[in-house]
């Protein structure tokens with residue numbers, strides 16, 4: 001199993017936001033968590049990507065535990081192990097989080113050179129191939145402010161995918177997209193999954209989620225609703 005989440009709980013200031021979240025994602029599978037605003041979706045993805053520490057439960061990526069309960073106590077992976085596990089995941093944020101002062105190419109090569117320690121020319125080649133595959137080769141030297149919303153999102157996807165993550169997470173990917181760009185995104189996500197990447201999407205966009213996903217799970221009040 002690529003991603004296994006079990007018995008996940010998280011509270012903020014005494015308010016229980018996640019209560020017993022259980023689900024998994026297989027290699028090559030597209031799973032969506034659908035839910036109203038405030039249901040707890042972003043908190044789930046922040047726990048999975050290591051940006052938030054769950055109060056209870058376990059998360060495993062390719063069998064490697066980010067956290068688990070042992071004898072009733074939470075145990076979190078050590079910093080180096082967590083860093084390694086996180087390298088297997090990519091995250092495309094709702095507002096893309098591109099570096100505004102860097103070119104598109106630099107946005108995409110940065111993780112390759114700084115995190116994955118590739119040589120500059122290797123990183124450049126990989127990044128250009130990735131930009132090419134997403135139809136962005138001619139934007140390599142542009143800056144984020146020169147791009148449309150859909151193009152910025154594709155740069156964010158390129159940046160996440162260029163390091164070959166096994167799991168790619170999207171937070172509300174269609175929030176700022178028009179219908180045609182949404183259809184393009186559906187194709188991009190399906191192609192990534194066809195190459196074996198697991199995809200986890202959180203969204204409140206029912207038509208999009210139904211058209212792109214292999215499985216849709218509904219999050220309500222911090223719980224995953226039983227499938228009916």
Ligand SMILES: Nc1ncnc2c1ncn2[C@@H]1O[C@H](COP(=O)(O)OP(=O)(O)O)[C@@H](O)[C@H]1O
Pocket residue numbers: 012013017035036037038039040041042043044
């Ligand atoms: N860092 C935080 N501190 C306090 N409350 C938070 C924090 N993050 C999220 N929440 C609360 O948790 C609930 C779920 O938020 P979130 O996971 O962002 O939901 P969704 O993504 O489904 O809209 C909301 O009530 C939100 O206000």
Ligand SMILES: [Mg+2]
Pocket residue numbers: 041042043
């Ligand atoms: Mg959210």
